[in-house]
Amino acid sequence: MNKVHVFNAGPCLLPQVVLDNAKAAIDNFAGTGVSLLCISHRTKEWEAVMDETRALWKELLHIPEDYEVVFLASGASMEFLYVAMNFLEKKAAYLDTGVWASKALKEAKGLGEAVAVASSKDRNYCYIPKGYTIPTDADYFHITTNNTIYGTEIHEDIDSPVPLIADMSSDIMSRPVDVSKYTMIYGGAQKNVGPAGVTFAIIRKDALGKVSRYIPTMLDLRVHIDKESMFNTPPVFSIFVMNETLKWVKSMGGVEAIYELNRKKADTLYAEIDRNPLFVGTADKEDRSLMNVCFVMAPGYEHLQDEFAALAKSRSIIGIKGHRSVGGFRASIYNACTLEDVEALVACMQEFEQAHK
Amino acid sequence: MNKVHVFNAGPCLLPQVVLDNAKAAIDNFAGTGVSLLCISHRTKEWEAVMDETRALWKELLHIPEDYEVVFLASGASMEFLYVAMNFLEKKAAYLDTGVWASKALKEAKGLGEAVAVASSKDRNYCYIPKGYTIPTDADYFHITTNNTIYGTEIHEDIDSPVPLIADMSSDIMSRPVDVSKYTMIYGGAQKNVGPAGVTFAIIRKDALGKVSRYIPTMLDLRVHIDKESMFNTPPVFSIFVMNETLKWVKSMGGVEAIYELNRKKADTLYAEIDRNPLFVGTADKEDRSLMNVCFVMAPGYEHLQDEFAALAKSRSIIGIKGHRSVGGFRASIYNACTLEDVEALVACMQEFEQAHK
Numbered sequence: 001m002n003k004v005h006v007f008n009a010g011p012c013l014l015p016q017v018v019l020d021n022a023k024a025a026i027d028n029f030a031g032t033g034v035s036l037l038c039i040s041h042r043t044k045e046w047e048a049v050m051d052e053t054r055a056l057w058k059e060l061l062h063i064p065e066d067y068e069v070v071f072l073a074s075g076a077s078m079e080f081l082y083v084a085m086n087f088l089e090k091k092a093a094y095l096d097t098g099v100w101a102s103k104a105l106k107e108a109k110g111l112g113e114a115v116a117v118a119s120s121k122d123r124n125y126c127y128i129p130k131g132y133t134i135p136t137d138a139d140y141f142h143i144t145t146n147n148t149i150y151g152t153e154i155h156e157d158i159d160s161p162v163p164l165i166a167d168m169s170s171d172i173m174s175r176p177v178d179v180s181k182y183t184m185i186y187g188g189a190q191k192n193v194g195p196a197g198v199t200f201a202i203i204r205k206d207a208l209g210k211v212s213r214y215i216p217t218m219l220d221l222r223v224h225i226d227k228e229s230m231f232n233t234p235p236v237f238s239i240f241v242m243n244e245t246l247k248w249v250k251s252m253g254g255v256e257a258i259y260e261l262n263r264k265k266a267d268t269l270y271a272e273i274d275r276n277p278l279f280v281g282t283a284d285k286e287d288r289s290l291m292n293v294c295f296v297m298a299p300g301y302e303h304l305q306d307e308f309a310a311l312a313k314s315r316s317i318i319g320i321k322g323h324r325s326v327g328g329f330r331a332s333i334y335n336a337c338t339l340e341d342v343e344a345l346v347a348c349m350q351e352f353e354q355a356h357k
Numbered sequence: 358m359n360k361v362h363v364f365n366a367g368p369c370l371l372p373q374v375v376l377d378n379a380k381a382a383i384d385n386f387a388g389t390g391v392s393l394l395c396i397s398h399r400t401k402e403w404e405a406v407m408d409e410t411r412a413l414w415k416e417l418l419h420i421p422e423d424y425e426v427v428f429l430a431s432g433a434s435m436e437f438l439y440v441a442m443n444f445l446e447k448k449a450a451y452l453d454t455g456v457w458a459s460k461a462l463k464e465a466k467g468l469g470e471a472v473a474v475a476s477s478k479d480r481n482y483c484y485i486p487k488g489y490t491i492p493t494d495a496d497y498f499h500i501t502t503n504n505t506i507y508g509t510e511i512h513e514d515i516d517s518p519v520p521l522i523a524d525m526s527s528d529i530m531s532r533p534v535d536v537s538k539y540t541m542i543y544g545g546a547q548k549n550v551g552p553a554g555v556t557f558a559i560i561r562k563d564a565l566g567k568v569s570r571y572i573p574t575m576l577d578l579r580v581h582i583d584k585e586s587m588f589n590t591p592p593v594f595s596i597f598v599m600n601e602t603l604k605w606v607k608s609m610g611g612v613e614a615i616y617e618l619n620r621k622k623a624d625t626l627y628a629e630i631d632r633n634p635l636f637v638g639t640a641d642k643e644d645r646s647l648m649n650v651c652f653v654m655a656p657g658y659e660h661l662q663d664e665f666a667a668l669a670k671s672r673s674i675i676g677i678k679g680h681r682s683v684g685g686f687r688a689s690i691y692n693a694c695t696l697e698d699v700e701a702l703v704a705c706m707q708e709f710e711q712a713h714k
Contacts, residue, residue, distance in 0.1 A: 004390045008397045011593060019392050023380045033361045033673075035376050037552040037598065040365045040676060073431035073554055077589035078575045103574075110573055190590055195394040197430055197554045197592030216467050217460075218435045232434035233547055235554030236368060237594055241394065316390075319397060 005341040008319035009148050009292065010170065011190040013336040018244040025240060036240055041233055049243055050228065056246035060255050063179050063202060070224040071242070072199045073235045076100070076169045076188040079199055080107035083142065083165055083184065085219045088112045089211045093138035093162070097154075098125040098147040099325070104167060105142070111213070117141070124326065125150040127284040138162045140183060146171035149323040151283045151294030151330065157181045163207055171291050172200070173249055174335055175259040183207045191291070192335045194242035198235045249335065258335055265333045265342045266290040272346045276353050278304065282326055296328030301356070308352050315348045362698040365676035366505050366649065367527065368547040370693040375601040382597060393597055398590050406600050407586065413603035417612050420536050420559060427581040428599070429556045430592045433457070433526045433545040436556055437464040440499065440522055440541065442576045445469045446568045450495035450519070454511075455482040455504040456682070461524060462499070468570070474498070481683065482507040484641040495519045497540060503528035506680040508651030508687065509644040514538045520564055528648050529557070530606055531692055532616040540564045548648070549692045551599035555592045606692065615692055622690045622699045623647040629703045633710050635661065639683055653685030658713070665709050672705045 006013045025036035030045040039046055050071075057069040072079070084092065084107050092112070094105040096119035108114035118132035125147060134141045140163040146153045148170045157178040158164065168177070169187030179185065179202060186201040193200065201221065208222050217223055223231050252258055270288060273281045273295045282294040297305050305328065312320055322328040331345055363370045382393035387402040396403055407428075414426040429436070441449065441464050449469070451462040453476035465471035475489035482504060491498045497520040503510045505527045514535040515521065525534070526544030536542065536559060543558040550557065558578065565579050574580055580588050609615055627645060630638045630652045639651040654662050662685065669677055679685040688702055 006391055006395055008391075008395065011395060011397060011590065013395050014392070019383050019394060022394065023383050026376050026380050026383075034363055034365075034675070035371065037376060037379065038363055038365065038368060038370050040368060041553065073435070073592070074575070075430060075589045078430070081573045081575055107573055107575075110571055188590060195594055196398065196590045197595055214467055216438045216464055218431070218438055218464075232432040233368065233545060233553045235430070235592065235595065237552055238554055238592065318391070 003316060005315075005317045005344045006319055007317065007331040007333065007337065007341070007345070009323070009330060009332045010188075010334075011196045012332055012334050014195065014241070014245060015248045015336045018241060018248055021244045022237075022241050036237060039236070041230065041236055046236065049240060050230065050234070053239060053243040053246065054228075056243065056250065057200070057202070060173065060246060060249055061177055061179055061202070066206060067179060067202055067204050068225045070201050070203065070221065071229040071234060071239055072201065072224060073197065074199060075196070076167055076186065076199060077103065079167070079186045079201065080104040082201070082219060082221060083140075083186070084108040084111045084114070085213070085215050086208060086211065086221045087140050087163070087165065087184070088114065089139050091115070091135070091138050092140055092142065093117045093135050094142045095129060095132070095144070096121060097128060097144050097152060098150055100147065100149075100167065100169075101142075101144040104144065108142070120152075125152065126282055128152050128154055128287040134160055134162060136161050140165045143167070146289055146291050148292045148332070150326060151281075151289045151292040152287045153289035153291065170334075171289075173246075173255055173258065174262050174291055176255055189238065189242050192245075194245050195238050198238035198242060261339070262290045262333070262335065265337065265339055266293065268339065268342050268346060269293050269331060269333065272349055276349050278353050278356060279349060282328065291332060291334055293331045293333060294322060294326055294328065296322070296326075304352075304356060311352055312345070312348050315344065317345055317348055320345070360673060362674045362701045363676055364674065364688040364690065364694065364698070364702070366680070366687060366689045367545075367691075368553045369676075369689055369691050371552065371598070371602060372605045372693045375598060375605055378601045379594075379598050393594060396593070398587065398593055403593065406597060407591070410596060410600040410603065411585075413600065413607065414557070414559070417530065417603060417606055418534060418536055418559070423563060424536060424559055424561050425582045427558050427560065427578065428586040428591060428596055429558065429581060430554065431556060432553070433524055433543065433556060434460065436524070436543045436558065437461040439558070439576060439578060440497075440543070441465040441468045441471070442570070442572050443565060443568065443578045444497050444520070444522065444541070445471065446496050448472070448492070448495050449497055449499065450474045450492050451499045452486060452489070452501070453478060454485060454501050454509060455507055457504065457506075457524065457526075458499075458501040461501065465499075477509075482509065483639055485509050485511055485644040491517055491519060493518050497522045500524070503646055503648050505649045505689070507683060508638075508640045508646045508649040510646035510648065527691075528646070530603075530612055530615065531619050531648055533612055546595065546599050549602075551602050552595050555595035555599060618696065619647045619690070619692065622694065622696055623650065625696065625699050625703060626650045626688060626690065629706055633706050635710050635713060636706060639685065648689060648691055650688045650690060651679060651683055651685065653679070653683075661709075661713060668709055669702070669705050672701065674702055674705055677702070
């Protein structure tokens with residue numbers, strides 16, 4: 001069988017060594033003779049995994065001392081609620097960069113006053129709004145740094161006059177981040193830091209405890225910090241795979257080295273999209289995502305879309321169908337996607353050009 | 358290496374075929390050529406797993422038509438909140454049978470009026486309260502059917518004048534249940550139906566939508582029913598393992614056959630505890646759990662506790678340390694624990710008796 005090139009938007013590709021180590025642990029976890037799926041989370045062997053995973057986060061992202069990292073079951077959709085529950089007192093400000101940003105805003109509106117300070121909905125979210133003003137009376141300003149559906153990304157750590165909270169579900173660990181500029185960074189693991197079933201949150205500890213509402217136990221971030229993400233049984237397997245994924249990031253040279261690879265992958269693919277007369281990118285160039293590369297058939301070639309999809313499939317390229325709200329194609333090139341995978345897609349685009357130009 | 362006999366309280370033993378199939382799917386999920394950890398949850402192959410898992414629940418527990426089954430990330434601790442959010446309007450009634458029941462009650466108290474109608478705290482929860490009255494003006498009556506820490510269990514499906522809601526985290530699928538007597542049955546998967554990281558809820562659909570509070574999206578059970586547990590990315594791996602575990606239950610002859618095995622295992626172990634002069638059970642006999650068998654050294658033999666623990670360890674028996682609030686020993690004999698495992702523990706107890714009587 002040919003090597004399969006996986007461009008799924010998420011859950012997405014994980015490094016082979018991570019998969020191999022997950023399988024080995026299902027046989028025998030940490031030399032205990034017991035499967036990872038059958039161990040008690042109250043064993044020293046498991047607590048060592050929790051400790052190491054936290055330490056890897058702190059090391060890889062250079063997280064300052066006054067922050068803590070927690071791992072929560074569920075997905076970023078539940079974390080939308082954690083944000084509002086733990087930080088919204090009078091008013092929250094959100095940047096509307098797509099469906100996920102809108103969903104985060106909706107959860108805040110359910111608990112209090114929340115506003116979108118700017119939106120790129122006017123052009124189907126194909127750009128990141130600029131020149132907006134963050135209200136200084138907001139409890140926090142919320143951004144979604146990478147927008148998987150539209151292939152846009154906020155590339156800098158913005159300066160905010162109020163606490164900055166970022167959903168980095170789809171670009172965490174893909175590039176260096178100045179964590180000190182954020183009050184909270186959160187996201188689902190299933191792009192760059194593991195499989196589905198676990199989320200992360202990096203929280204400046206002294207920012208908590210400032211809201212007056214009652215917070216249910218499991219939604220109170222202080223509980224999870226105090227209990228080191230073990231208030232209740234954690235999602236053991238997903239955290240184990242997260243640990244393995246972070247060890248792989250470290251083995252690759254850390255986030256800084258991964259970032260160079262990611263730039264090279266994205267540059268290679270965007271260069272082909274810009275060169276190849278059959279295709280055109282959908283996001284504004286300055287806001288193009290390094291993680292999700294969205295493109296459609298160029299004007300005059302729209303009728304060839306299904307044919308290109310079929311060719312890609314025949315070349316073992318899977319997961320490039322665009323989201324229904326954008327159409328066309330989306331290649332998600334997260335950390336574990338290799339330059340070889342990207343080159344396979346580029347070769348397929350060139351082959352298609354030769355056949356149709 | 359000797360076969361390891363795992364009596365962990367949870368996460369706990371899973372059948373070997375389940376572990377083998379999980380490993381195989383990490384290599385290649387459903388013939389896709391892609392790892393289970395890297396597949397999109399929006400593929401027909403994954404949707405087939407979701408459909409089959411729901412269907413297995415309905416088949417194995419003979420769930421009536423007007424109920425639906427949902428799978429949620431997180432643990433039963435989060436479901437304590439789901440219960441109160443979705444069902445508590447004026448007043449809720451709880452049966453206090455231990456720490457987990459108390460935690461469920463605490464979450465309800467956070468949202469409104471909630472009372473314990475009876476408690477067995479007076480004797481460290483070593484029995485199930487009897488003869489209590491369920492207030493007819495309660496929105497629901499909540500029970501914890503099996504109490505892992507103390508080894509007690511409610512063996513019958515009780516008749517309640519108000520909607521009955523049960524946390525069955527630790528005895529679901531271990532015995533037949535008349536689902537029609539309950540408005541909701543819920544729990545974490547990590548005892549009898551899978552690994553940590555996913556929960557289940559069986560809900561009578563027409564019982565929802567009767568509270569006036571705002572329910573955040575992810576806490577609204579109607580959302581998860583409407584979206585067939587795919588409102589957001591589900592905990593893919595944990596649900597896959599749940600599916601495999603349910604297929605194993607079916608292959609064993611279903612819940613009714615498993616129940617017979619469970620009775621035999623429990624009878625064998627309790628018989629030894631009652632016969633062996635060195636040990637004594639901690640739960641009242643009529644309320645003894647079929648899942649968690651708690652025992653301590655008999656009066657006069659307390660000094661031998663560490664020595665028995667060491668002997669068990671040398672016989673590859675692990676996970677029998679009792680919870681700190683009860684002390685002594687706890688053998689958790691969930692579905693995947695075999696009669697052979699139980700017999701190994703009994704043999705160890707008899708060997709210890711021979712050495713010390």
